[in-house]
Every structure is written in C-alpha cells, then in structure tokens.
Amino acid sequence: MNIRGVWDKAVSLRDCLAHQRTVTSRRRYAEDEDPFNVKNCFVSDEAKILSSKAFRVLGDRTQVFTFPETPLIRDRKAHTMEVVASATIATEMLGLNTDLARAAALGHDIGHVPFGHIGEEWIARAMGSKKFCHEIMASIIAQKIERKGRGLNLTWHTLDAMLRHSGTMARAEMSQEAWVVRYADKFAYIFHDVNDIVSRMKYPVSRELMDVVNIFGVSQRERTTTAIAGLVVESADCGRVSFESSALARKFMLLRSLMYEIYPRVTQQNVDSMMEPVFEFLSTLNIGNPFLLLALMTDTDVVKIASRKVRGMQAFNLTSVSEIAPHLPAIGKIDLCDPDLEWNSFNPEKEVMR
Ligand SMILES: [Fe+2]
Known part of the structure; x- marks a missing residue:
C-alpha cells in the first residue's frame, strides 16, 4: 500500500x-463564569x-x-x-x-x-x-x-x-x-x-x-x-x-x-492487593462513597495508602482526593453508573445558546 x-x-x-x-451547543446552567463571553x-x-x-x-x-x-x-x-x-x-x-x-x-x-x-x-x-x-x-x-x-x-x-x-x-x-x-x-x-x-x-x-x-x-x-x-x-x-x-x-x-x-x-495485573485495602480503609472513614473516593485517586495515592501499616485521616489528607471530600455532603448521592446527560432536551430556560 x-x-x-x-x-x-x-x-x-x-x-x-x-x-x-457542529456550530454551537448549550450549557446546563445559564450562569457561566466566562468573563469574555467568547463566541465559540x-x-x-x-x-x-x-x-x-x-x-x-x-x-x-x-x-x-x-x-x-x-x-x-x-x-x-x-x-x-x-x-x-x-x-x-x-x-x-x-x-x-x-x-x-x-x-x-x-x-x-x-x-x-x-x-x-x-x-x-x-x-x-x-x-x-x-x-x-x-x-x-x-x-x-x-x-x-x-x-x-x-x-x-x-x-x-x-x-x-x-x-x-x-x-x-x-x-x-x-x-x-x-x-x-x-x-x-x-x-x-x-x-x-x-x-x-x-x-x-x-x-x-x-x-x-x-x-x-x-x-x-x-x-x-x-x-x-x-x-x-x-x-x-x-x-x-x-x-x-x-x-x-x-x-x-x-x-x-x-x-x-x-x-x-x-x-x-x-499491564499491571496485581491491583487487588492495593485496591482492596485502600477500599476497606476508605469505607471506614465515613466521609463519602468509598467507590467514588477510590475512583478519584491517582496511582500514587493508592500505592501510598496501601503500603502504610497504619492508615488514618493523616494518610488520606495527603491524597489528591482530600480536597473534594469536604464537599461531598453538599454534593449528595451520586449514581456512578449514570452520566446524567439527558438535560439537553428539556429545561431550556436554564440553558443558554452560544
Ligand atoms: Fe483515551
């Protein structure tokens, strides 16, 4: 060839x-922090x-x-x-x-x-x-x-x-x-x-x-x-x-x-030995869905926590996901299997065409 x-x-x-x-689209919420109101x-x-x-x-x-x-x-x-x-x-x-x-x-x-x-x-x-x-x-x-x-x-x-x-x-x-x-x-x-x-x-x-x-x-x-x-x-x-x-x-x-x-x-096949203990640890914290917290972590976060003999909030606070944890109660329950994208076809007064 x-x-x-x-x-x-x-x-x-x-x-x-x-x-x-595709020339335009819409946003879920009309309020947008774009100060320049860009055309595109x-x-x-x-x-x-x-x-x-x-x-x-x-x-x-x-x-x-x-x-x-x-x-x-x-x-x-x-x-x-x-x-x-x-x-x-x-x-x-x-x-x-x-x-x-x-x-x-x-x-x-x-x-x-x-x-x-x-x-x-x-x-x-x-x-x-x-x-x-x-x-x-x-x-x-x-x-x-x-x-x-x-x-x-x-x-x-x-x-x-x-x-x-x-x-x-x-x-x-x-x-x-x-x-x-x-x-x-x-x-x-x-x-x-x-x-x-x-x-x-x-x-x-x-x-x-x-x-x-x-x-x-x-x-x-x-x-x-x-x-x-x-x-x-x-x-x-x-x-x-x-x-x-x-x-x-x-x-x-x-x-x-x-x-x-x-x-x-x-590929790395032996993830069980790291994901399992970290998931168990996150479950004990009672700060949010442990599956969500685990999903948001980085490779390093998981390895660091998995390798610790003593795991506590101090270890969690060193992870990249610790910043989102305080906001989880206000965010509320999230269905991790629902992309929640059905909003394009309704509620037009809340959306803005640009
Ligand atoms: Fe990709």
Whole structure:
C-alpha cells in the first residue's frame, strides 16, 4: 500500500464534511463564569478542562504501564495530548469543528481510575455493576465533582463526545466531531502503545503485528498520519466520519485485535492487593462513597495508602482526593453508573445558546 498516495488523496478531499460541522451547543446552567463571553463556546470548554483538577492528575494515572522505569513511556496525560493532536488534525482536514474536538479530546479520559482499565474492572467487580466505566465517570466528574461540586458547566456536545469516545457508548446521532475523537483515541493508543511496548519496553511481539503496523509507516508520526488520511478518505466516501470498511481500516482493526492479545501480558495485573485495602480503609472513614473516593485517586495515592501499616485521616489528607471530600455532603448521592446527560432536551430556560 502506498501511504503517500493515501496522504495525497486525503489532501484532495479537504473540507469534505464541512457541511456537517457542529456550530454551537448549550450549557446546563445559564450562569457561566466566562468573563469574555467568547463566541465559540468550545474554546471556553477547553480552558475549563485544562485548568481542572481532573486534568491535572492525569499524569499520575496508568496508560499501559504503571510507574514505568522511563519517563518517556506514556501516562494518561501524554496519551490524552496525542488524542488532542490527532483529533485536531482530522477535524481540520474534514472541515469539522476543531475546537469541539479538542475540548472533548482533552476531557475524554478524565474519568479514568487508578491503574487504568485493570483498576476500572476491579471497581466494577467490587460494585457488582458492569455499567461502571471511565466514560460515565468523565461526565460525572465534569458535572458533579469539579469546582467543589458545582461542575465545569461544559457544553452538552463536549460532554456527549467525552461520554461516547469508547466502549458501547457510540450512537449514530452523535456529532461528527465526537466520531473523530472516538477514532483519534484508537489511533493514539494503538500506535503509541506499540511504540512503548516494542521500542521502549522491548517486549517481544509477533512478526505479524510488526508487518501490520508497518503498513501505516515506519514511525509514530507516519503511522498516525496514514490512519488520519485513511479516515478522511473513507469519510468523504461515506458522507460521515467513518473508518471501518476500507482496506486500511480493516488492517487497523487487525492491528487492534493483535494488540488486545498483548495488553493482558504487559499491564499491571496485581491491583487487588492495593485496591482492596485502600477500599476497606476508605469505607471506614465515613466521609463519602468509598467507590467514588477510590475512583478519584491517582496511582500514587493508592500505592501510598496501601503500603502504610497504619492508615488514618493523616494518610488520606495527603491524597489528591482530600480536597473534594469536604464537599461531598453538599454534593449528595451520586449514581456512578449514570452520566446524567439527558438535560439537553428539556429545561431550556436554564440553558443558554452560544
Ligand atoms: Fe483515551
């Protein structure tokens, strides 16, 4: 496959979905602390997410490797910024709203719990609910936890794109920008995880996997560019954002399935010995839902508490979640499996169009 040919074809199709660009959205509450009343509501969303606590702690959450030996291995924040990069370029090429895609990409993983997907599976199992997931937690954190429980008051389109970026949450009606973020997330983690697993951690992988990834190019930049170009070409053909049916898309799906065979071998599997004692400790504090408190912690928070022989409020006060604890009584009960995004279709007097 000639990747330069795919790149050139994508360039010739620039702005092919411009007619489907999302131009505006609405916020849940009319009151908004945006002093400049910016015309582009998604720029305001970006600023809010960038200065949130949830975004700040992403650097202490697992992407694939927990506490990697080299600082060049991606953590959750590094991953997030690569999703932002791909989503920005893809929306720019397609003629879609780059600011909406950037805001949603910045916020898409703020719901991740300590130790990434393995930690998430532990909490879901302990809760006895298959519905618990980081996509829903992202919406909860943005709306109910940030700013002492007042929430960031993001636009509905940014929240919806954050919610639907992975898993079974996608639906045909979501914005084209949300679809771009969903694909950009996959491009980022598949290619950079190959990069980290093979080039940095030197894990042995099959010849088949390397043959498939090299179809997209020989470097991280080439591979990502080829995937974005493939997305643009197929999307122009379908009249909507798509990367499912072309030969390149099928190769990407094969690559994903090969990577999913590797993940269980390289990720932190022994989280029980840390999550269990920390959960038990949080349960004894009586300051809020221990599942919520645990979900909001960083990798370091959990390891620090788990390694203490004596655990008390002093240990808790050193964690990143201690700041939110005093506000939990006022926030009230939160259903950790409900993204609470049904407000877009009602109560218009409380919402504002921008
Ligand atoms: Fe992600």
